[in-house]
Amino acid sequence: MAAKLSLSGPSDSDTSSPSDQSVSGRSVNRSLRIAEKERRKNEAEDPFVLALKYFSDVEPGTPVNGNDQLERNLVCVEKVAYSKGLHPEAISIMLEFAMSLRMGSSPCVRVLKCLIPSSVVPQEAVVRAVVWLGIGKIPISTQVLFIKWVLTVFDMIDAKDQLRAIYGFIFSFVTEENLVCDDLGILVKMRVFRVRKLLELQSKVGRQPFLMHLLSLYKVFCPELVTLSIPSPMKNAFRNHNSPWKSALLAVQKRNGSQVSSSSLSLTAKDKTNSRKRKHCHLEVPALNSAVNKQAQTDSCSSRKVVPLVQIHSFAQLLENMHRIELPAQMGSLLGSSLTLQFLDCVQDESALLRLNSWLGYALHEEFLFCNDAGSFQNSEEALQFLEKLLSTLHFRQEGFSSIEVFLYKFLNAWDGSLLRPQILGLMSNIPVVTSSQIGQFLFEPLMQLFFTSSLFFKCGLMECLNNMLLKWLTWHSVYALEDDLDISLNSHTSINITLSGFKDSVMELVHFVGRLATVGLQLEGCHSLLLSFILDFYETVCDMFLKYGLPLVVMPPPGVFYPALFAADPVSVDRLAYIMYRYKVNLTSAKRQEKLKEQAFHISRQTFHEFNHYVVVMVNCLWNSKMFHQGMGVQLGEEVLLKSNVPQYSNSFDLIHHPAFLSYAVDFHQKCWPGRKDMDLNSIKHSKPWRWYLEYLFTQGYDGLKQFVQSNISWQPIAGDGGSDDLATQQR
Amino acid sequence: MSVLKPFSKLPGLKTATILLVEREEQFQQSLADALVEETGVTVNVRLAKSLPLPVENEESRPRIDLVVFIINLTSELSFQSAEASLKYLDAGYFLGKVCFMVTNARNTLVPTNRLDGVRKLAASLQCPLLFAEDQTPDGVSNATERLLAILKVAAGLVPMATALYLSNLTRCTVPPDIDQPSFD
Numbered sequence: 001m002a003a004k005l006s007l008s009g010p011s012d013s014d015t016s017s018p019s020d021q022s023v024s025g026r027s028v029n030r031s032l033r034i035a036e037k038e039r040r041k042n043e044a045e046d047p048f049v050l051a052l053k054y055f056s057d058v059e060p061g062t063p064v065n066g067n068d069q070l071e072r073n074l075v076c077v078e079k080v081a082y083s084k085g086l087h088p089e090a091i092s093i094m095l096e097f098a099m100s101l102r103m104g105s106s107p108c109v110r111v112l113k114c115l116i117p118s119s120v121v122p123q124e125a126v127v128r129a130v131v132w133l134g135i136g137k138i139p140i141s142t143q144v145l146f147i148k149w150v151l152t153v154f155d156m157i158d159a160k161d162q163l164r165a166i167y168g169f170i171f172s173f174v175t176e177e178n179l180v181c182d183d184l185g186i187l188v189k190m191r192v193f194r195v196r197k198l199l200e201l202q203s204k205v206g207r208q209p210f211l212m213h214l215l216s217l218y219k220v221f222c223p224e225l226v227t228l229s230i231p232s233p234m235k236n237a238f239r240n241h242n243s244p245w246k247s248a249l250l251a252v253q254k255r256n257g258s259q260v261s262s263s264s265l266s267l268t269a270k271d272k273t274n275s276r277k278r279k280h281c282h283l284e285v286p287a288l289n290s291a292v293n294k295q296a297q298t299d300s301c302s303s304r305k306v307v308p309l310v311q312i313h314s315f316a317q318l319l320e321n322m323h324r325i326e327l328p329a330q331m332g333s334l335l336g337s338s339l340t341l342q343f344l345d346c347v348q349d350e351s352a353l354l355r356l357n358s359w360l361g362y363a364l365h366e367e368f369l370f371c372n373d374a375g376s377f378q379n380s381e382e383a384l385q386f387l388e389k390l391l392s393t394l395h396f397r398q399e400g401f402s403s404i405e406v407f408l409y410k411f412l413n414a415w416d417g418s419l420l421r422p423q424i425l426g427l428m429s430n431i432p433v434v435t436s437s438q439i440g441q442f443l444f445e446p447l448m449q450l451f452f453t454s455s456l457f458f459k460c461g462l463m464e465c466l467n468n469m470l471l472k473w474l475t476w477h478s479v480y481a482l483e484d485d486l487d488i489s490l491n492s493h494t495s496i497n498i499t500l501s502g503f504k505d506s507v508m509e510l511v512h513f514v515g516r517l518a519t520v521g522l523q524l525e526g527c528h529s530l531l532l533s534f535i536l537d538f539y540e541t542v543c544d545m546f547l548k549y550g551l552p553l554v555v556m557p558p559p560g561v562f563y564p565a566l567f568a569a570d571p572v573s574v575d576r577l578a579y580i581m582y583r584y585k586v587n588l589t590s591a592k593r594q595e596k597l598k599e600q601a602f603h604i605s606r607q608t609f610h611e612f613n614h615y616v617v618v619m620v621n622c623l624w625n626s627k628m629f630h631q632g633m634g635v636q637l638g639e640e641v642l643l644k645s646n647v648p649q650y651s652n653s654f655d656l657i658h659h660p661a662f663l664s665y666a667v668d669f670h671q672k673c674w675p676g677r678k679d680m681d682l683n684s685i686k687h688s689k690p691w692r693w694y695l696e697y698l699f700t701q702g703y704d705g706l707k708q709f710v711q712s713n714i715s716w717q718p719i720a721g722d723g724g725s726d727d728l729a730t731q732q733r
Numbered sequence: 734m735s736v737l738k739p740f741s742k743l744p745g746l747k748t749a750t751i752l753l754v755e756r757e758e759q760f761q762q763s764l765a766d767a768l769v770e771e772t773g774v775t776v777n778v779r780l781a782k783s784l785p786l787p788v789e790n791e792e793s794r795p796r797i798d799l800v801v802f803i804i805n806l807t808s809e810l811s812f813q814s815a816e817a818s819l820k821y822l823d824a825g826y827f828l829g830k831v832c833f834m835v836t837n838a839r840n841t842l843v844p845t846n847r848l849d850g851v852r853k854l855a856a857s858l859q860c861p862l863l864f865a866e867d868q869t870p871d872g873v874s875n876a877t878e879r880l881l882a883i884l885k886v887a888a889g890l891v892p893m894a895t896a897l898y899l900s901n902l903t904r905c906t907v908p909p910d911i912d913q914p915s916f917d
Contacts, residue, residue: 368839369839371839371840371841380869413908414838414839414864415864416863416864416872416875416876417875417879418866418872418875419866419871419872441908442908445908446908448902448903449861449862449903449904449905452899452902452903453861453863453879453882453883453903454875454878454879454882455875455878455879455882520902523893523894524886524891524893524894524899526892
């Protein structure tokens with residue numbers, strides 16, 4: 001238990017030479033020792049405890065070859081490590097044993113490989129081990145192994161303040177050993193001179209992938225220092241650097257998931273962070289913890305005037321300490337609470353957002369694009385939760401992260417269309433405005449392939465997603481649009497600037513793309529009413545772009561959407577189409593008025609007016625006038641063909657009485673209107689008075705869209721005695 | 734050594750036949766089990782390790798409406814075998830009656846240029862390239878659904894749609910390299 005004791009007195013053992021560990025161990029109070037004795041009595045026969053005792057007491061220079069005792073104890077420790085993980089004291093003892101090379105370097109590697117912590121790693125042990133590195137007797141491969149181990153368990157180290165003090169020392173390994181791992185950037189604090197040194201080194205040894213990776217990380221932290229262009233933040237040069245421990249750690253943590261939290265109760269004074277971390281449990285959002293440890297916090301608060309984010313519990317506190325908040329060690333933890341996100345939103349410092357972005361990009365790529373063999377479906381529950389959390393973050397911020405965007409573009413090209421579909425579609429609808437030159441390649445190509453080969457439900461889901469995407473874009477536009485120079489600054493943080501015409505082009509591309517999808521989708525699915533409903537949702541957004549969101553753009557639906565909706569068998573679709581046409585009319589008339597009012601106002605093309613008028617004429621002629629197949633209508637059929645079809649009064653077949661969607665209402669109305677009549681003559685509804693009643697009857701059934709359409713487009717005075725109805729499709733031009 | 738022809742035989746009534754070609758013969762079995770569950774039309778599933786198909790069964794073999802090459806990206810041989818099989822298909826098949834299905838695309842063991850190779854192959858033949866998650870039941874049923882959607886069109890069972898029309902909409906394109914520095 002010597003190491004345990006040395007743990008409780010950390011400060012002196014840190015500065016003194018490592019060999020006096022046992023001396024410092026003796027200076028401990030008696031009560032602790034008595035309690036320890038009790039416990040030890042119970043565990044006296046435990047071979048693991050005996051093994052630890054052996055490793056803490058073994059004399060330097062003991063031979064390795066043929067040493068059965070060593071072999072037995074080592075096997076015992078390995079067994080415990082791989083099954084339950086090692087507790088902090090055990091880690092200290094074993095690390096001390098290994099790094100001090102008391103029995104040469106051969107058992108050292110073996111010990112390092114089995115150092116799997118069950119809860120936390122004491123900082124003291126790591127610092128002492130780094131001190132041993134300085135002695136210089138350890139082979140380079142073993143040094144590299146040790147650094148990799150530190151990186152793997154970095155999140156589990158209970159405090160990092162003293163480690164920080166020796167970052168420079170750790171950094172020197174970069175130059176000496178060409179040893180860089182991706183997390184070293186997080187480990188090693190950003191310093192100007194370090195970046196210079198790295199750049200120097202890079203010019204010496206060329207563009208090594210690991211150097212580029214570290215530099216790209218530095219670029220994230222400190223973009224103004226690294227001016228070099230780096231291909232991608234996510235080309236993982238060191239994807240598997242921690243593989244010797246990662247899987248074992250994962251297994252241990254999985255096995256005693258609950259145990260970890262219970263054993264951590266005794267350590268609550270130290271830290272709460274030993275719950276679980278992304279590193280070990282992949283997609284867990286890390287718990288919020290500060291970079292300085294608890295003990296040091298009181299000092300740092302007074303001297304350095306820094307408040308760790310973890311200590312902020314209310315919005316008022318946040319406001320008070322806004323200027324001196326210290327970012328957490330792991331940016332991923334910011335996703336956890338709304339308070340931290342609020343902080344992120346108002347903080348001026350770009351680096352916080354960049355760091356979070358970098359972390360997100362890394363996590364998403366690692367877990368969804370570079371899976372291990374079995375990893376993809378074992379962790380599906382975790383992946384689900386992670387994405388849900390990400391989505392709620394996006395909803396909270398109303399703003400995306402560029403790393404998610406890049407990830408999605410890649411993921412869409414390898415997606416089967418069903419894996420985590422709701423979450424992926426949710427992320428996609430949060431993509432910020434894509435320029436019209438890129439949107440086709442990055443978004444539309446993969447989506448088109450998925451859309452036409454996938455099921456009806458995917459088609460509906462994608463329609464909803466694209467509708468949400470358009471809604472988000474339009475909302476951004478209406479919030480961020482700058483009046484004077486027609487410039488839109490979308491996404492305040494990443495400062496994407498899109499001109500108004502650029503934005504209009506993007507929206508136009510999107511609307512046309514959905515028009516294409518909808519046309520062919522309806523055709524392939526036999527005009528399925530569910531799909532039609534989602535498509536009409538989209539056009540409800542499109543028809544109001546000018547009035548609701550102030551975007552001077554009107555795009556009409558293609559005939560492939562208009563006619564299936566007009567001839568749909570369900571009245572709801574026809575009603576919604578009527579509503580959409582009504583909103584188009586309101587938008588177009590107000591746009592027209594503005595155009596006349598202001599000289600410099602935008603111009604809506606003749607083509608749009610022409611299309612709109614054409615549609616209105618078709619609708620009025622079809623639903624109202626019973627002039628379905630007249631000259632100049634959308635549907636043209638020869639007289640002979642129509643006669644051949646043997647449909648009596650074919651021109652009536654799509655008016656409000658005979659339209660398949662409304663026929664049942666007409667029959668119902670007929671029965672209510674003339675209860676005594678035996679023979680049903682639906683044409684009698686056409687007479688002026690019953691026609692008016694019939695319309696009112698329809699409007700009371702909740703068909704408000706139809707009502708608005710009729711009221712706005714048809715000037716209709718019921719003239720007594722006239723069997724037909726007066727109509728006038730108001731013409732825009 | 735015969736070349737498979739798309740129109741050499743008459744189609745059956747409400748029948749569609751699909752040929753799954755996979756060198757490893759792992760995924761095709763579970764796909765076949767799921768495909769024959771379809772109730773709307775009669776689905777015949779034929780399995781093959783590679784092309785050409787043996788001459789002996791030629792008489793009894795129904796008209797094949799869709800040929801699917803299943804490529805496991807973790808194995809180079811899988812890709813090579815599919816590539817070698819292509820020349821035993823009549824040119825008529827490439828008018829919408831061939832598609833590629835790729836598994837393990839998100840695996841860390843897959844070298845990136847292999848997926849690019851498959852993509853280029855599918856793009857040069859103007860065929861659709863589908864991705865499938867063969868490890869999960871959801872993934873298998875989704876892959877089945879998508880194959881059925883294509884098969885029904887290819888067999889002429891969907892009014893107003895032909896195989897060529899659909900493949901024109903879904904054919905593979907080589908995506909841009911997002912890692913390029915030009916991408917912002």
